[in-house]
Amino acid sequence: MKIGTLGAGLCGLAAAHTLNGAAECTIFEKYDTAGGCMASKTYGSYRLETLYHHCFSGDSVLFALLEELGLKDDLLWLKGSTGYYAKGKLEPVTTPSEILKWSALTLPQKARLALFVLSARSFDADALDSITASSYLKEKVGDGVYKAFFAPLLRSKFGPKADSVSAAWLMSRVAIRSDRGTEGERLGYLKGGWHRLTDAFCALLTQKGCTIKTGCPVTSIAYEDGKWLINGEAFDAVISTIPPQELGKICKTPHALQCPKVPYQGAACLTMGLKKDPAKGIYWTNMGEESPYGAVVVHTNFAPFEWYGEHVAYLTSYFTGSVPENLKERMITDFTRRFGLERSDITHADLYIEQLAGPVFETGYKKRIPPLTLGPRFYSAGMFSEENYPERSMEGSLKAGIRAAEQLLSDIREETKGETKAEPKEETTEA
Ligand SMILES: Cc1cc2nc3c(=O)[nH]c(=O)nc-3n(C[C@H](O)[C@H](O)[C@H](O)COP(=O)(O)OP(=O)(O)OC[C@H]3O[C@@H](n4cnc5c(N)ncnc54)[C@H](O)[C@@H]3O)c2cc1C
Known part of the structure; x- marks a missing residue:
């Protein structure tokens, strides 16, 4: 049994992990690295998530995975201090x-x-x-x-x-x-960064025979003679973890698959190395005033400064449609002015854009949650699934991937049962 998985984010990796042993699994990932929204990048001497991530005390599936990967002891519970910026001043509210x-x-x-x-x-x-x-x-x-x-x-x-x-x-x-x-909330962070989870997860899957094709966008899906063709390669079943509307665009068999449209928004996140702490020791500052970013997340007021050797901060913003013009420059100008920094205090600044960063849970979303099964042996799960409603998370995506794979295995068992039941009947007739 050959199964193709679209996307090497947590959902796709969890699906492949659940299928382990029961099927030959290939994961297609458009980017050069796995991890999806939780992927990391190298900045000089350290690696860091392109989008800030921490976990919460109820994330039991994530904890079980960390245990299996031998990383559970490295999960640290760090103080997540908060602040609020309004009327020209930053105040701590932890x-x-x-x-x-x-x-x-x-x-x-x-x-x-x-x-x-x-x-x-x-x-x-x-x-x-x-x-x-x-x-x-x-x-x-x-x-x-x-x-x-x-x-x-x-x-x-x-x-x-x-x-x-x-x-x-x-x-x-x-x-x-x-x-x-x-003393405020405690948030979970993996010693050294979440890339350790993604790296260990991919290594485990590869060791167990799963093929992870990074830098390999899926551009076409078709259904022919009972097989799914992913970029022309034949599979018995598919688990897609990409946004349903993206799937709709690449699917050449519109009659076999109903890909619902889910309202999505994009995320723009500026990662900066800084010579000074801009936020008086505060990890997460919400902006209570109009500005080109909604929050200032000073990672080194959460994770130890020593891991990085410089202050590290994110400026976060979400958008619908296209990225606001000249966003990086507007963010930097606004940030340095409000937070009392010189441009020379910024050692590097990298704007990361994720066009489809997650669904917007508008009213009535619950009734419009896309179904898990979209066609014969074709499953769709991810940030838009019920496990991620009403707020998406690493935990929700892991659960969604596991459920998709379990449903696939259960359907195959049912099909096999049907075939096994049918066999003696044929034999009796022939006899
Ligand atoms: C800004 C931001 C901050 C967040 N912070 C937190 C947090 O602090 N804590 C928390 O628990 N959760 C957080 N989340 C949510 C969490 O990151 C997600 O729920 C989870 O990582 C999503 O995993 P996924 O596999 O469902 O989707 P994704 O991570 O989106 O994975 C989908 C994958 O499919 C790939 N793909 C897309 N199209 C194609 C194609 N055509 N061919 C091949 N591959 C394709 C993508 O590149 C991607 O790797 C955050 C999300 C965002 C956007």
Whole structure:
């Protein structure tokens, strides 16, 4: 049995891992490295994720994988301090005393916000799927807190789509980020970087006979005589982990496959080496003002500075459609001005663009989650799958890949059972 997998992100790797031993697996990856959204790049003497990544305390599938790869002991729980930038100043908002001093909200507004955050510990995602985050927030925390705190965050994360995002997404986001003690939240990071996970995962798969073809975009899929042809090569089954609308473009058999359209957005992330810490020791600063980036993520205020030998920061932004013009320059100009740096404090700056960085969970998404099975022995899973709803994560993509492979194996078992049952019948007839 030959199985082709599209995409060497966590979902594709997890699918191949689950199929291990039961099938001969080939993974096609368009980029030169595996890892997808979690892939890393070399910057001088260190490797770093092109898009900031940390994990959360409930990521049990990820932990099991790290255990299997011999990396579990290297998972560190680091302090994820937070800040908020508004009215020209950066304020820390990690500890209760910092939140009390925070000037963006009045005391009653802070109390309302705190109660709202507590309510996120149990919420009904199904019921909130059809309500917009903005209307829900206005009702729960009032216009003042909405305008001063949430509106800029929603705008920076979803741009023009900010008003259509569901309250289910919002509450899952609040819930995941509110798992914190008095010293703030603890977030998981792999000693040395997540590339160690991707490298070890790929090495294990290769050792077990899986072929990983990097630098190999899939440009055509066709169905002929019961076989799937991926770039002309025949396979018995396919697991696609690429965005469904991309799949629709390369699929030459539109009648056999229904590829749903999922609203996606792009991510633009500037990775910089810096001579100074721009954020007073804070890891994650949300921008409460209009700026070309929504957050400043100072990686070396999270992972130890010694691993890198310089301060490392990301400026993050999301976009819909095309990348805003002259974005890198606008980001740098704005960042140096607001955070008191000279251009010469930036030792390197690399703008990474991912056009399809993830689905936008607009209202009603739950009912539109694409099906797992798109055609005969053809499965589709990834950031758009139910495991990643209402918020995508490494954990969700691992689970989605595992479920796709399990479904494939189960379907094959059913087919084989049917054949085995049919055989004695034929023999009886012949006899
Ligand atoms: C900015 C950002 C920050 C994030 N931070 C976190 C975080 O802190 N914690 C967390 O848990 N999650 C985080 N995530 C989410 C997490 O990265 C994803 O859920 C997960 O990595 C997605 O894995 P995937 O395999 O489903 O998809 P992808 O990683 O998108 O993998 C799909 C793969 O398919 C390949 N591909 C696409 N088209 C083709 C083609 N035609 N032919 C061959 N290959 C193709 C792509 O190159 C890619 O490698 C973040 C995501 C983003 C965008």
